[in-house]
Amino acid sequence: MTLPQSHNLTSVLIANRGEIACRIIRTAQRLGLRTIAVYSDADADALFVQMADEAHHIGPPPARESYLQIDKILEVAKRTGASCIHPGYGFLSERAEFADACAANGIVFVGPPASSIRAMGLKDAAKALVEKAGVPVVPGYHGVRQEPDFLRQKAYEIGYPVLIKAVAGGGGKGMRRVDKAADFDAALDSAQREAQNAFGDPRVLVEKYVLSPRHIEIQVFADSHGNVVHLFERDCSLQRRHQKVIEEAPAPGMPPEMRDAMGRAAVEAARAVGYVGAGTVEFIADGREGLRPDRFYFMEMNTRLQVEHPVTEAITGLDLVELQFRAAAGEKLPFDQTDLEIQGHAVEARLYAEDPEKEFLPSTGKLWALEFPEHDGIRIDTGVEAGDEVTPYYDPMIAKVIAHGATRDEALSKLAKALSETIVAGPKTNIAFLKNLCEADGFKAGAFDTGFIDRNMQALGAVAVEVDEDVLAAGALYLIEREAERLLFGPVSRVGRVESPWSIDDGFQLIGSRETGLSLIVDGEARKVRVTWDRNGPAIASDSETVRDFTIVEADDAAIVLHQGRQTRVILHDPFAVDLEHLGEGSSIKAPMHGKVVAVFVQPGDRVEKGQRLAIVEAMKMEHVLTAPFEAEIAEVAAEAGAQVAEGARLIVLKTEDGDG
Template sequence: MFSKILIANRGEIACRVAATCRALGVRTVAVYSDADAEAAHVAACDEAVSIGPAAAAHSYLDGARILQAARESGAQAVHPGYGFLSENAAFAQACADAGVAFIGPPASAIHAMGLKAESKRLMQAAGVPLVPGYHGAAQDDALLEREAARIGYPVLIKASAGGGGKGMREVHRAADFGAALVSCRREAAAAFGNDAVLIEKLVANPRHIEIQVFADTQGNTVALFERDCSLQRRHQKVVEEAPAPGLSAAQRAELAQAAVAAARAVGYVGAGTVEFIAEGDGQGGIRAFYFMEMNTRLQVEHPVTEMITGLDLVEWQLRVAAGERLPAAPPAPHGHAVEVRLYAESPAAGFLPSTGRLARFALPLHVAFTHGTDAAGRPAALRVDSGVREGDAITPHYDPMIAKLIAWGETRDQALARMTQALETLRIAGPETNASFLHRLVQSPAFVAGRMDTGLIAREQATLLESDLSAEQAGLAAICALIEAERTQQTRDPWSQADAWSNGVLPPRRLRWTQDRHAPASAWLARAAGGGWLLGFGEDEPHALHWHAAPSGVAELSLSIRWGAQTLRCHVVQTGPAPSRLHVFAHGAHAALAWADAAAHAAKGHGGPARLTAPMPGRIAAVLVQAGQTVEAGQALVVLEAMKMEHTLQAADEGVVGAVLVRVGEQIQEGALLLRMQEAAELSESSDALNAA
């Protein structure tokens, strides 16, 4: 076994690898960019080396600098984690040439599987079933369009060197092929430095099923069962589980055999994942499966396999890289595990990434990075893998994943119930997150019944984006928190008492707030006879308001509220100067509220013309309109590249573009003005000028 390794990654996976090394007595070396000097993964390791500026291209993707850090620190091996250099054949070869062990497959296997077209040719030769498509080297646009027509629409254009949902476009009509190809090539070139693509038939009712494989240097290869990763948004996984529901024993065996054949075909060593696209039958089963790709690294979703096997896959990686032999037979799986990925993103805004400081990051009770079992032989009921802490910032430089929650149960129903409970106790305030979305998703009837495919989220998005917390409930909690905040500011001075005493009759307090993207809401609050409070919303009859409050953290209250026939138990977190910004968490839902400034609200609608601003920092990848052009609501205006993905910004309403204020390649900040639309007065002047001419 190695005595010291360097972890060539950051965030959650770097913390994950460090935890296993600590358990094995292996010293670790972290690398960090300027943006990560105080990051959790730096604190998790024994040593740390600075490798450059925030941009990944000049730090975490700088293989020469990382290898230099390994040599200077005396590390015997490099663990690449996932992403960054984990599937870079040149880096793996450079490590081998420098006498530093690469904890992963040989460079030849990475190269063979790294190019999707090449890997599919190898799989065809190995007898692994493939999706009908075009995997050729010729990349002429006209040829690709002809191949798409031959295959038959709908088709999927995929970056040949891609992964993680990047450089992938569905095309349902021939008329859309050209624009989709341009966009796919552009994103592929930016993400992988290679704009080559392949084209495949879009499989009906597709399920994404993968097999965890492991191979040692003695020629032994094993399959560690399957995972289902069908719940996706923007072609990226959101929920994973093991075992995959709805498969027969024969289908599981066939998938495992095909995965082992795929790994052996390229002389694989270490941990890898063979991914299949399966044609679902619409009832939770599958009719057929096809090889999709092989990820030559550890997967983000590896914890679900660890939870059902009791294995530590990172430990297996280290032992195999050190030349040890795999066990003769893997343990039989036990129970069911589900993982959800918590992202800093806005589901309501098309899952656009969000940035900001984690003002509150309260996780459910858990055991982090636990792979073993308890005295009764059961895995931990809940595990949380995270690379951030409360107070850390989610920046635009890297992937916006905050944490992974993994729940285990004797049955799938029990695992889902535990996951639901975990999401209900989670509280994250700062950047927007997908926590409430995940809470609804794991309870959606189709998913609970096992009838899912990769299109489930898109089909049910309207329902999944609904909130279980009404504006009235959120306001109710915020008002109680407001009164509690006023009480804490009381002194012995009777004039500071928040008891509504007056030598006359005080009018009710009128409160107004905005919630997330909803219209402003309002209520009135008055002191009742006997010292209680009365609360009313709009024209409704007022109700007596009663609550019990207890502090549950810094600037956080736990509230139990009774109002009329309602009972609400919730947490309220304050993240701005009192009482400007409040976050309400109740039964898995989250609402962000701000007390409205009446003067500021009155001024709305009298500002400048309609504008398009950047929802996050990034690089302008494409400008699709020009000044004077008439656009329709929903029309694509600008393509912004941020957080390793392309985001198409659309027109909110129909109108005429007044001015384009950015150019392709320009780096912009969040809130930057990208273009503005002409106002009615401008349009009238333009029309008058034309008439005069």
């Protein structure tokens, strides 16, 4: 079904990138719209660029020089004759000045009026506005004063724990929980700096931290004719560092009377600002005694599409992006509140390039393999494909994996199965962590809140794990086989199997099975493993068990072995290679990932205590604090605020006991 030609929406410029750009393009093309992409240098070969009908370059990789450049985007829109602009989420989607600029240039903004964005764009003003409309808000200080001493006093009056939150923006940026007064100043400084970097506005508010909180949001939709409905709720309580990890709809344990109360409150909040299009009203609920209609509070309104919108689409059967285009074209909503009903249950997992075993550090690099299962009830939203690079410039999301079932148990089971069958090789990912979450007893039983992940890190597998010797042996054997085949018989396949008839990989033997002995060095210790090949494939035997369920992906000089959601990278050792650059560098503090140094707190000659802050590196929109591993003197500072650094780069050198750096 196409859009009505009378409204003259014939083409759309997508002012975004990645999976949301791909998702918008699919719906826009189905509606008959010509799709126009804009891209930075880092995205020149990206999937969304390939999918669009046309694509135009707008600048270098940093978002502030490309995707956040309103003038550049509008210049492309005018040059290409775009009749509307869809901002997606993030970037310019909640910038009122962008909506104004679109209107000034005669281009339809696929989103709410600029006045609505302004009204809800600052959390303090938004809380005051909805409070007047009768919507309950979290107790706290939402005023304009920003002096540290004043805010510290307000936190004391509110009572710890408190939450410091950026006035502008969302997504967990500029947000810090503070449990005691001694930690307030450092948390305030960090929140303000992150808010400034993310939103260009360092202002914060301070509010009471609700104990046992459930993060529940209501999807609202409005047309330009005064009709406003809600499309039920989503539960986004599974969070880490205030970043959503798994979302679902509807919320587990939601009583009908509370759903009605929250829905009415969300609709009133939308009406209060003259809203048009898709929006989300976020609430925090006190879940200590289960969900109750008198224990939820307004947090903020996101005046855009949300990352987690697919779960709402799954339970309502609606395409929210199509509805956005139709609202922008001036159409009335094709339904009212009584026409809507919940159909089953949906769960979404955010698959990220990050390493749960190293405190979820972002991970970058080439995607040597990327494969998703195809099952009924499974939807994959992604903006990358095998061969693409995960760069340090943008959010590290690889994909959203969405499962829909008749019941919550069925949806969770489908999601866990889909995750177990997903193959990603290259950057480290949170696949195993997500699967463990889906199968965690507390989560499955609905006994969780926003602190569930933090309380269960070890049980969820977010801790360092020893190298699996069997998997390491499989990778080592593959590399040995590959080198032999390369020298004797030619090329090998990229994933898992050698393509020579002389390879032992096929297990062919006239009698019995073939057994190979292999010596490895694991954590400095020599070990022996036995590798048996038969017609069923390789079996790597150790003292504990035999492993068969692994996948091997070739990555230049390495073999990446995938087993139970974990990646093990195996490289052939060159005994003659010497790392001269880092030889004798002593106790160095290195960059944990590619990123930008935003602050350095020490200089040569300083004495530091164990745990003292040394520097902060920002990557993929998150700050990472580097601390001293022990008491020492600073021997060298190679880091400089504002500099881009590569993963593993030496930033600070500590003087050790023997005096060496």
